[in-house]
Amino acid sequence: MSExxxxxxxxxxxxxxxxxxxxxxxxxxxxxxxxxxRLELIVDGEIxxxxxxxxxxxxxxxxxxxxxxxxxxxxxxxxxxxxxVCSMNNEFAYVVAAERLLKIQVPERVEYxxxxxxxxxxxxxxxxxxxxxxxxxxxxTPFLYCFRDREMILDLFEMTCGARLLYNYMWIGxxxxxxxxxxxxxxxxxxxxxxxxxxxxxxxLTYNEIFVKRTANVGLLPADxxxxxxxxxxxxxxSGVNWDLRRDDPYSVYHKFDxxxxxxxxxxxxxxxxxxxxxxxxxxxEQSIRIVxxxxxxxPEGDVQSAIPKRIRPNPGEVYARTESPRGELGFYIVxxxxxxxxxxxxxxxxxxxxxxxxxxxxxxxxxxxxxxxxSIDIVLGEVDR
Amino acid sequence: MEQSKVIRKKDLTLLxxxxxxxxxxxxxxxxxxxxxxxFTVQYPEDKFVPSASFxxxxxxxxxxxxxxxxxxxxxxxxxxxxxxxxQASETVENKERYPxxxxxxxxxxxxxxxxxxxxxxxxxxxxxxYELVFxxxxxxxxxxxxxxxxxxxxxxxLDFLRSHR
Numbered sequence: 001m002s003e004x005x006x007x008x009x010x011x012x013x014x015x016x017x018x019x020x021x022x023x024x025x026x027x028x029x030x031x032x033x034x035x036x037x038r039l040e041l042i043v044d045g046e047i048x049x050x051x052x053x054x055x056x057x058x059x060x061x062x063x064x065x066x067x068x069x070x071x072x073x074x075x076x077x078x079x080x081x082x083x084x085v086c087s088m089n090n091e092f093a094y095v096v097a098a099e100r101l102l103k104i105q106v107p108e109r110v111e112y113x114x115x116x117x118x119x120x121x122x123x124x125x126x127x128x129x130x131x132x133x134x135x136x137x138x139x140x141t142p143f144l145y146c147f148r149d150r151e152m153i154l155d156l157f158e159m160t161c162g163a164r165l166l167y168n169y170m171w172i173g174x175x176x177x178x179x180x181x182x183x184x185x186x187x188x189x190x191x192x193x194x195x196x197x198x199x200x201x202x203x204x205l206t207y208n209e210i211f212v213k214r215t216a217n218v219g220l221l222p223a224d225x226x227x228x229x230x231x232x233x234x235x236x237x238x239s240g241v242n243w244d245l246r247r248d249d250p251y252s253v254y255h256k257f258d259x260x261x262x263x264x265x266x267x268x269x270x271x272x273x274x275x276x277x278x279x280x281x282x283x284x285x286e287q288s289i290r291i292v293x294x295x296x297x298x299x300p301e302g303d304v305q306s307a308i309p310k311r312i313r314p315n316p317g318e319v320y321a322r323t324e325s326p327r328g329e330l331g332f333y334i335v336x337x338x339x340x341x342x343x344x345x346x347x348x349x350x351x352x353x354x355x356x357x358x359x360x361x362x363x364x365x366x367x368x369x370x371x372x373x374x375x376s377i378d379i380v381l382g383e384v385d386r
Numbered sequence: 387m388e389q390s391k392v393i394r395k396k397d398l399t400l401l402x403x404x405x406x407x408x409x410x411x412x413x414x415x416x417x418x419x420x421x422x423x424x425f426t427v428q429y430p431e432d433k434f435v436p437s438a439s440f441x442x443x444x445x446x447x448x449x450x451x452x453x454x455x456x457x458x459x460x461x462x463x464x465x466x467x468x469x470x471x472x473q474a475s476e477t478v479e480n481k482e483r484y485p486x487x488x489x490x491x492x493x494x495x496x497x498x499x500x501x502x503x504x505x506x507x508x509x510x511x512x513x514x515x516y517e518l519v520f521x522x523x524x525x526x527x528x529x530x531x532x533x534x535x536x537x538x539x540x541x542x543x544l545d546f547l548r549s550h551r
Binding site for chain 2: 081
């Protein structure tokens with residue numbers, strides 16, 4: 001299936017059989033479109049000639065809604081619901097933007113806890129990405145193991161802030177709760193456990209012969225195309241571009257930790273294939289564990305609510321802050337007109353931008369490979385549509 | 387698009403070609419799972435008991451047969467989903483004001499916990515109840531009769547809030 005990519009017949013010249021193109025709708029209720037994404041496929045037999053993604057089925061007017069809040073703090077529960085599998089990272093991006101707009105410095109302890117939470121959430125998000133990717137391609141077992149381990153992370157979050165999915169935990173200038181005393185030993189225990197688990201995942205899925213065959217030569221995204229389409233996150237790193245906002249546009253306390261950026265090297269096929277994007281996610285989980293372990297060791301004492309402003313009323317101006325979410329560059333552009341309500345909020349969501357390249361990379365592949373390509377982009381429609 | 391590349395293929399070793407050892411290797415993980423403790427809960431029969439940190443549905447604290455709420459309206463102001471409606475009235479009690487009508491639309495509530503955070507009287511708090519099922523929209527409007535909960539039932543949450551603020 002993935003051995004060779006056959007170019008579709010462009011015209012019916014020569015002696016080849018005349019073929020007719022057909023339009024097929026994939027989604028919005030298709031299980032492997034990861035939500036309510038509708039793809040309009042123009043196919044020639046089994047070969048995809050063109051893909052037109054239709055989005056908007058989950059549009060909730062997030063940006064317009066924010067303009068009608070009574071203050072900046074109230075946006076946070078809505079930010080949670082943007083990309084609902086990595087809520088902590090969304091909150092992180094929003095509070096970083098709002099704090100830059102307000103020009104406030106948050107205590108060191110807050111920054112450390114935020115980094116721990118964001119990295120744990122990155123693992124949880126990648127576990128979903130990897131598990132569902134397995135399901136898309138036909139491996140059911142890793143999915144259950146992934147969800148079990150994700151559940152342990154959610155238990156840690158529940159212990160801290162009371163919610164398992166939509167946390168409302170990071171507030172502008174601080175956190176809603178301090179971490180409980182038993183959090184640090186439990187998180188350390190999880191890190192040790194999860195390292196072993198990652199090896200199992202690699203044995204079960206990553207180096208599985210069938211999985212490699214289904215993904216290694218599929219959906220090739222060359223580095224220049226990835227850059228031109230403004231891809232970010234594992235999508236960009238899978239194509240061999242060494243770019244991570246945690247290092248290249250530092251925010252919070254990421255500069256204090258020692259970690260590596262996972263880049264696709266084309267271990268089993270050409271660089272930039274679906275397999276490369278998958279291995280980047282696997283490697284990133286390991287790096288996140290490293291960051292969490294270091295942060296748990298170094299976490300300073302202090303108060304987490306001292307810097308929360310009583311009244312959030314930034315001076316007129318604008319700010320764009322970007323952070324590395326599990327899916328790529330998540331940026332918030334906030335315009336303030338001096339009142340307590342944001343004048344305009346624009347979210348630059350990585351899923352939306354990464355999805356735009358799908359036409360480019362799936363042209364000429366089989367329909368079955370298209371499923372592998374969508375899975376490797378790792379979209380969350382809540383964030384694509386907002 | 388880049389040219390496709392042939393994936394390198396390793397030859398199988400004798401042990402791999404014997405088939406059975408490889409099957410056993412695969413079964414090792416499955417069999418290993420059988421002796422580990424179960425991770426799942428048989429939900430409707432065994433219920434998940436949340437800890438005090440859990441944010442379930444918001445309730446009003448009832449102390450000595452009367453609600454603590456003084457109907458200041460902060461919770462309805464801070465609610466991002468506009469789920470809370472409070473109508474204040476006067477009373478002869480010490481607190482002088484009480485909510486004549488206190489209604490939370492549970493279809494709107496997003497369980498964010500802002501109302502609990504902002505309440506000056508610790509009168510509205512997040513309970514540990516998570517089963518929110520309604521048969522029609524009217525059932526989802528929780529008035530005082532459904533919201534009031536005696537203080538003994540939510541003491542754990544109150545203690546948690548005092549220790550974590």
